[in-house]
Structure formats: structure tokens, C-alpha cells
Amino acid sequence: MTTTFDSIQTRESQYVLHTYRRQPVAFVKGKGPRLYDVDGREYLDFVSGIGVASLGHAHPGLAAVIADQASTLLHTSNLYYHPLQGELAARLTALTGLERAFFCNSGTEAMEACLKFARRFWFTQGKPRTKFVALAHGFHGRSMGALSITWADHYRAPFAPLVPGAVVLDADDPEALRTAVDEDTAAIVVEPIRGAGGVRPIPPALSAAIVEASRRTGALIIADEVQSGSWRTGTFLRSGAVGITPDLVALAKALGAGVPVGAVVMADRVAATIAPGDHGTTYGGNLLACRAALTFLEVVDAGVGDSMRRVSAYMFDRLRALAAASGGAVVDVRGAGMIAGLELAADALPVTNAALERGLIVNRTSGNVVRLLPPYIATQGDVDEAVDILTEALGALR
Ligand SMILES: Cc1ncc(COP(=O)(O)O)c(C=O)c1O
Numbered sequence: 582m583t584t585t586f587d588s589i590q591t592r593e594s595q596y597v598l599h600t601y602r603r604q605p606v607a608f609v610k611g612k613g614p615r616l617y618d619v620d621g622r623e624y625l626d627f628v629s630g631i632g633v634a635s636l637g638h639a640h641p642g643l644a645a646v647i648a649d650q651a652s653t654l655l656h657t658s659n660l661y662y663h664p665l666q667g668e669l670a671a672r673l674t675a676l677t678g679l680e681r682a683f684f685c686n687s688g689t690e691a692m693e694a695c696l697k698f699a700r701r702f703w704f705t706q707g708k709p710r711t712k713f714v715a716l717a718h719g720f721h722g723r724s725m726g727a728l729s730i731t732w733a734d735h736y737r738a739p740f741a742p743l744v745p746g747a748v749v750l751d752a753d754d755p756e757a758l759r760t761a762v763d764e765d766t767a768a769i770v771v772e773p774i775r776g777a778g779g780v781r782p783i784p785p786a787l788s789a790a791i792v793e794a795s796r797r798t799g800a801l802i803i804a805d806e807v808q809s810g811s812w813r814t815g816t817f818l819r820s821g822a823v824g825i826t827p828d829l830v831a832l833a834k835a836l837g838a839g840v841p842v843g844a845v846v847m848a849d850r851v852a853a854t855i856a857p858g859d860h861g862t863t864y865g866g867n868l869l870a871c872r873a874a875l876t877f878l879e880v881v882d883a884g885v886g887d888s889m890r891r892v893s894a895y896m897f898d899r900l901r902a903l904a905a906a907s908g909g910a911v912v913d914v915r916g917a918g919m920i921a922g923l924e925l926a927a928d929a930l931p932v933t934n935a936a937l938e939r940g941l942i943v944n945r946t947s948g949n950v951v952r953l954l955p956p957y958i959a960t961q962g963d964v965d966e967a968v969d970i971l972t973e974a975l976g977a978l979r
Contacts (some may be wrong), residue, residue, distance in 0.1 A: 586619050613640025613958050614963050616942065626942045627955045627967050632647055632776070632808050632920070634834035637956040643838055646876045647869065665871035672878055673846050676817040677830055681852035684814030684866025685843035687805030688833035692770075694845045695746075695803045695829045696726045697860055699768035699911025702801060705854035710767040713748040714800070716787070717753055718778030718947070719770065730770050732778065743782065753783075755790035762794035764823055767802040769794065771827070773819035776808035776954075780915045780922025788823045801828040807843075808920070811835035812881050812957065815890050815918035820957060822917070835957075838880075841871035881957065889957040893918045894965060895974040896955070899968045903975075910975050921953040922946070923971075935974035941967055 589607045603825055606624075610617040614637050616624045629635065630932050634964050636643055644699050668684035683698075685691055688739065696713060703710035715721070715730035717789055722728070730749035737743060762769060769791050775781040783791075803808075804827035809819035813835055820827050828851055833843040845866070864870070881889075904911035911925040925932065929945040936951075938942050946952045951971070955963070 583626045584619060587953050589619065591827045604971065606937065613637040613639075614959050615873065622940070624937075624940050624942050625963060625970075626965055627710075627959070627963075628942045628944050628951045629956045630907050630955050631841065631944075632813060632834045632954040633837070634810065634839050635877060635957050636811075636838045636885070637958045638839075640838065640880070640958075642880060643873065643876050646872055647840070648769070650869050650872045651917050653713070653868075655869045656864065658863055658867075659865065661859055663868055663871075664809075665868055665875065666866045668739055669844075669866070669871045669874050671843060672875065673832070676878075677846045679827075679846045680849040683845045683847070683849055684870065685845070686841045686864050686870070687843045688720070688805075689724050689727045689809060689843075690862065690865075691722050691831035691843040691845050692721045692730075692803075694728045694803055694860055695770075695805075695831050696730070697831060698845065698847060698851055698855060699801050699803060700944050701859055702851050703767050710765050712763070712766045713747045713768055713770055714758065714761045714766055714794075715747065715749045715770040716772065716775070716783070716873065717750045718775040719772045719805070720751070720777035721770065721772070739842045753787050755786045758787060759843050762798055762800055764798055766794075766798055766800040767975075768829070770803045770805060771823075771825060772805040772809065773823045773825065774809045774814065774920060776920060776952070777946050779924065779951055780920060781947075782915065782917075783823045783825075785824065788825055791825060800932075803827060803829045803831070803832050805830050807833045808954075811877075812886055812889070813918055813920055813954075814916075815893060819917070836877060837870060837873050838877040840870055841843040842870045842936070844874075855974045885957050889919060889959075892955075892959055892961055894922065896953075896959075899964060900953075903968055903972055906972075907975060908979075910979070916953075919955050919957055919959070920951075923951040923953075924953065925949045925973070931978050932971070932974050935977050936970055939970045940974060941970040941974070943967075943971070 607619045610615045616626045673682045729743035804820045829847045899912045915922045929951045933945045
């Protein structure tokens with residue numbers, strides 16, 4: 582039987598749990614910023630697997646390294662040493678200014694580990710603190726802990742009761758943050774640019790309140806840089822740009838460039854409170870994952886980082902021009918580096934659908950925001966193509 586879109590969809594809908602609302606397209610191949618569907622149609626991919634395929638698809642250097650590692654050694658578990666975890670941890674500590682790394686497999690796991698490490702920090706000192714204060718519009722994952730600090734009620738409500746002690750603010754209200762953070766707060770959770778929440782940066786007054794509340798109460802700061810980190814915004818972390826110096830940072834997505842990698846990088850004073858047996862994972866930091874992340878970091882150093890920053894400046898110029906000429910259809914352009922959000926006056930789904938029909942992959946987030954997460958290897962030519970298609974897609978709906 583030949584594989585067609587219909588045969589793929591029919592089989593999935595019979596056997597795969599219906600947890601996703603998929604777009605009607607099945608991809609079978611990729612190259613650079615392009616994807617190809619089962620009928621051979623080409624698309625420009627400005628979602629990059631939700632910020633994961635940072636080096637684009639089928640990157641020749643990464644593919645060669647993965648093949649080499651697969652034919653050498655993929656996995657041994659965390660019962661034994663191997664040479665690559667220490668190497669990657671050294672790179673991540675140098676890049677973040679923090680002292681120690683823990684490896685896992687996804688953003689959710691990294692956030693879950695951050696919550697555990699923060700509680701462990703206080704428990705070890707004989708002053709247990711259980712509370713977490715998280716921000717409006719934040720998204721941190723689907724496990725019980727990560728859900729507890731995630732903002733949107735529709736993610737949380739069906740699974741209540743969640744982890745006790747989580748307070749999620751209703752709005753970007755510095756005063757409410759100050760009131761919520763007290764002497765029982767283990768940590769404040771911050772996503773420096775809230776990606777799923779509509780590509781919303783933390784307003785300066787709110788980050789000032791976070792820093793002040795942390796100083797006043799001793800509450801740790803956890804930065805969820807799963808989406809905004811790993812060079813996505815042009816710097817390795819986004820926290821610095823919003824004036825925050827975190828005690829723990831969660832990383833994933835772009836760091837593995839397509840290979841599942843999660844990491845927590847933390848300050849020594851937190852690391853010192855965690856003992857063998859407190860936390861762990863079978864796969865985390867295996868040879869394949871570490872090798873992929875090390876390769877990603879090398880490729881960014883070797884020039885992709887510089888070209889990405891140039892292309893980003895060009896992309897934001899073009900998006901702002903598009904917004905100015907949109908007759909009010911685009912009400913705001915937000916983001917940095919290779920994450921951009923176009924806030925529309927109306928629902929974004931018709932626009933992302935019209936873009937897909939024209940061969941551009943972008944996605945809707947937070948209802949009325951078109952999110953762009955281009956791969957770091959995108960060129961000015963790719964940006965021109967994407968913005969031209971978005972202009973057409975917006976025009977088609979008038
Ligand atoms: C900021 C943030 N944190 C955590 C997560 C969860 O990561 P994962 O889907 O890899 O478990 C996501 C995923 O979109 C995210 O954007």
C-alpha cells in the first residue's frame with residue numbers, strides 16, 4: 582500500500598491517543614529551513630518543531646555526529662561515568678555563569694527538577710518552604726508539578742488537585758507579586774519571554790518586583806528558559822535582558838537541535854543541598870544527547886550565532902513594517918532573536934492556516950498571536966519569503 586496523507590491520518594486516528602489537534606499535513610523529510618510533505622510539497626518551516634530544530638533539518642554536521650555516536654555508544658545510564666556529561670556541563674556553566682548542571686530529557690522534566698531542587702534547598706537547611714509563585718501567561722509543561730505553576734486554567738482544571746503550594750498570578754501586577762512572595766516561598770518561577778503565552782516579555786516593573794521580593798524573603802529564582810534560552814533570543818539566556826539573575830535555569834528545546842535534551846543549571850548553594858539519590862533519570866545526559874548538545878553549541882560558535890543576530894534584526898524590521906502597513910490587523914510585534922509574536926486584532930488561526938496553504942509554517946499561540954520560531958540558520962531570503970507569505974495570508978482574510 583502506498584503511503585498517502587489519508588493512510589497516515591486514518592491509521593493515527595485509529596491507534597494514537599487523541600491528545601493533539603494536528604494540522605492536516607504529514608512531513609516525511611527536511612533540509613535546512615524546509616520541510617517536505619508526503620506528497621512532495623515544500624514548506625518553509627518557521628516553527629522548527631516548536632523551537633527545537635535550531636540548526637534546521639538534516640544539518641549535515643549534526644547528522645554526521647549522531648551517526649558517529651550511534652555507531653560508537655549511545656547509552657549507558659547514570660550508573661556509570663562517560664566523558665561527555667562533564668564536558669557539556671562545563672560548557673553550560675560557562676555560558677550561564679552558574680556552577681552545576683543536571684541532565685534530563687525535556688523541558689517539563691527540567692522544570693520538575695527545578696521545583697524539587699528548590700524545595701530540597703530549603704529542606705536541607707532545616708527550614709522547609711513549600712510555596713512557588715509563578716507568573717500570569719507562563720507555560721511550564723504537563724507533569725503535575727509543571728502544570729501547577731502553569732497559568733492557563735484549561736491546562737490545569739481537569740487534573741486538580743495539583744501540587745499544593747503553587748500560586749499563579751492573574752496578571753502582570755508587581756504589587757500582587759510582592760504580596761504573594763513571603764517567607765514560605767521556596768522559589769519564584771519566571772519565563773523571561775512567555776512563548777506559549779503569546780511571546781510576552783516580562784515588563785521591567787515586574788522583573789524589578791521579582792528581584793526585590795527574592796532579596797526580601799530569600800526565595801530562589803527559577804528561570805524557565807526552555808523556549809527563550811539556548812541562544813533563541815540572541816544571547817544564551819534571556820534572563821539577563823530582563824534584569825534577572827536566576828539561581829536555577831531550565832533548558833531544553835533548541836539545546837539538542839532535535840535530539841531530546843533537558844538540563845537544569847544551578848548555583849553552587851543550591852547544588853550543595855542535593856544528595857545522591859534525591860533525583861535522577863535513566864536516559865538523562867546520555868552520550869547521544871550530550872554529543873548533540875555539544876555539537877549545537879559548536880555550530881552556533883562557528884558563525885551561526887552571528888548570522889542569526891543579523892537575520893533577526895532584519896526580520897523584526899520587516900515584521901514591524903508589515904504591522905504598520907496592516908491597517909490595524911497586526912496590533913503588536915514582540916520578541917527577540919529568533920522568536921517573534923505578531924499580536925492580531927482577531928483570532929490568529931485563519932492566518933496560520935492561510936500561511937500553511939501558501940507553504941509557510943507558523944503557529945497560533947494565546948488565541949490571537951502568530952508565533953514565529955525560525956531555525957537559527959534562516960537567511961534574509963527566507964525571512965523575505967516568510968513575511969511576503971504572511972502579508973498575503975493577512976490580506977486574504979480582509
Ligand atoms: C517555557 C516552556 N517551559 C516548559 C515547556 C515544556 O517542555 P517540553 O514540551 O519539552 O516538556 C515548554 C514547551 O513548550 C515551554 O515552552
